[in-house]
Amino acid sequence: MAQNDWWKKSVVYQVYPRSYQDSNGDGVGDIPGLTSRLEYIKDLGADVIWLNPIYKSPDKDNGYDISDYRNIQADYGTMDDFEKLLQRAHVLGLKIMMDLVVNHTSDQNKWFQESKKSKDNPYRDYYVWRDPVDGHAPNNWGSYFNGPAWKFDEETGQYYLHLFADGQPDLNWENPKVRDEVWDIMRFWLDKGVDGFRMDVINLISKPSGLPDGPQAPGERYANVAKVVADGPRLNEFLQEMNKKVLSKYDVMTVGEMPGSTPEDAIKYTGLDSHELNMVFQFDHVDLASNPDERLSKWNDEPVKLVDLKKSLSKWETSLDGKGWNSLYWNNHDQPRTVSRFGTDEPKYRVRAAKMLGTTLHMMQGTPYVYEGEEIGMTNVHYTKLSQYEDLESLNAYHEFVDEEKIVDKDTMLKYLSHMSRDNARTPMQWDNSENGGFTSGKPWFELNPNYDMINARDSLSDKNSIFYYYKKLIDLRHKSDLIVYGDYELLDPNDDKVFAYKRHYNGETLLVISNFTDQNLSRDYKQNEAKLLISNYEDDEDTKLRAYESKVYLFK
Structure with missing residues (x-):
């Protein structure tokens, strides 16, 4: 493994700083709070922390509207606090990946x-x-x-x-001065010692020539900009320039958030000879369930069909094998909670389902990402009133579709928000069952999920069978196994709508992963009785039997 390929064996833990840990009682998570929790992240086994934006911002979009790229948002602390965080992380063997938001700035910039x-x-x-x-x-x-x-x-x-809020004007990347400004910002942070960048909507920076009208679905007021702007004509050129002038000078990790990109696009950006980025965040699997009414798009409460999920993830696994590199994730700050979306948050099965989902993802080829709280099985918050929401995207959608266009009634839209809103991911981290879940001694900036008394890190750390310790085992397996990191991928039974089974192959060894995505008792025979069981979310193994949300991994030699 080349020196600059360390990110292939790494596991990333994402921190949404506003909601992670408050240190001073003002109700907002901050950098000293995160620093105090670094040992927790290290104990989990993560290698890299992806830190959502901490730059100075008016916070119209929770930090993704940056007014000053070289200063820290006062709510989060000071530059000295950041430098102490970076130093402490490096002492612990943790790397810090910053969020680079350069498709747009704040209108206060x-x-x-x-x-x-x-x-x-x-x-x-x-x-x-x-x-x-x-x-x-x-x-x-x-x-x-x-x-x-x-x-x-x-x-x-x-x-x-402004492809996003009107307080987020798009930068003109056609202007070389803009690109030079971005390169200088990147060098500023890399010279401080940060270990890479997650690049926000980076495939939108090259706009189509002439800015033409886009196709409109029947009844739509505006064209779907994702179909017009993504992967523009000069994107490869801009990313190659970024790599040549900045990234190639440092041993860092890069991941580009690329809504709308295909595997073929991703190979161009992450290919071994492309000299651009290490990997991309694609959206195929999280965008599978959509409303039949195209105007509503992502706003729905439909479960994802397993056959579709397998097809999506498998397409990326096989397409990028040997040509590029995958990022593996179930959720992040922009997606609802993993176990609520792809499994079940019913108390009877939540722990099993969370472990099953973790197993299914972490055994694939690519770099896994764990979003804060995923490792303890945090769930969607299931708000029932619009006044409980904070997210700009959710509020805008409600007002447009309910109040203005009247294409959906308020109760239905609230159900959609409960299922899909980004706010589900942004409730504060649940550390213990004390007041405000141990997140803050003050009034939290955002209401906690009321189930923190039942789901929290302290209880997880005191239970050897918790999701936390199971994730720790998954991460440890990856760190020790070239088969898990590099092995190629083979989907089994693509039309099975209850079980996700696949194999990985490397240097004469085979890994078999079997996951039951239902609460039913099933049976599947993949000759697993001839193999060694590596990990399972049940305490025993009944060979071909699959219990509710059971997941198990076998090694064939």
């Missing part, structure tokens, strides 16, 4: 504040400005957060592009 002053301002071309067309927006693009992707500026008489 000094670049944008200058840009909007006049059409001849030196910073004007740092952003995408266009004249009105026939008295309206330059094209029919819609924002990812609902509504139009353009906002009119009265003072200069032009529109600026």
Whole structure:
């Protein structure tokens, strides 16, 4: 394994700092709070911490609207606090991966504040400005957060592009000065000693030439911008320039968030000879269930069909094998909780289901990501009132589809939010059963999931059969096994709608993974009685029998 391939054997633990640990009682998680929990992450066995944005921000989108890339958001602490975190992490053998958000900035960023002053301002071309067309927006693009992707500026008489909130204007990557600014920001953090970047929606930075209208589904007010902007004409060029001028000078890990990308796209960006990124975050498997009404898109309460899930994950496993590298994840700060979405959060089966999902993912080829709380089986919060939500995307969708367009009633939309809202992932970490779950001594910035008295880290650490210790075993197996890291992938019985079974092959050895995605008792014979059982989420093994949410891994030599 080459020196710069350490990330292939690594496991990443994602921290959403606002919700992880508050150290000063102001109700907001912070950097000193995270520093105090580093031993917990180390104990789990993770190698890398992916830290969601901690830069200065007005927080219109919880830190993904950055006003100053070289300063720390005051709620999170100071640069000194960050440097202490980095130093302590490195002492423990943990690496820190920062979130790089450079498709857009905050409208409070000094670049944008200058840009909007006049059409001849030196910073004007740092952003995408266009004249009105026939008295309206330059094209029919819609924002990812609902509504139009353009906002009119009265003072200069032009529109600026914002693929997300109107407080998140898109940078103009066609301008070489913008790219140089980004390279300087990256060097600033890499020279401090950070170990890599997760790059937010990085495949949106190259806009299509001429900014043409996009296709609109019947009844849609705006075009689905993901189908128009993703993987633009100069993306490879921009990423190669990033690699040549910055990334190649450091031994770091990079993952690009790429909504809408295909395996063929990912091979171009992560290929062994492409000199761009190490891996991508793809969305195929988390976007499988969608509303039949295209206008509602992701907003639904449908379970994911196992046959579809197997097809999606297997496509990426086989397509990238030997050509690129996968990231493996069930959830993150933008997705509902793993066990609620892909398993069950019913108390009777929650622990089994969480372990089953962990097994299914961690035995695949790629770098696994564990989102804070996943290792103790945290669930969706199941809010029932709109006033309980905080997420801008969720609130915008509710107002557009219920209040403005009236295409869904409020009770149905609340069910959709309960199932799919990003807020499900953002409730504070549940450390113990004391007030506010041990997250803060003050009033938490966001309401905790009320089940923290039953689901928390302290109880997990005191139970040798907990999800935490099971994840620890999964991670340990990966660290010790080239078969798990590098082996190729073979899906078994693709049309089985209850069991996910696959094999991995490497240097004459075979791994067999069998996972029951139901609460039924089943039977499947893959000649597992001829193999050695490596791990299971039950205490015993009944060979061909599969109990509710049972998952087991066998080694054939």
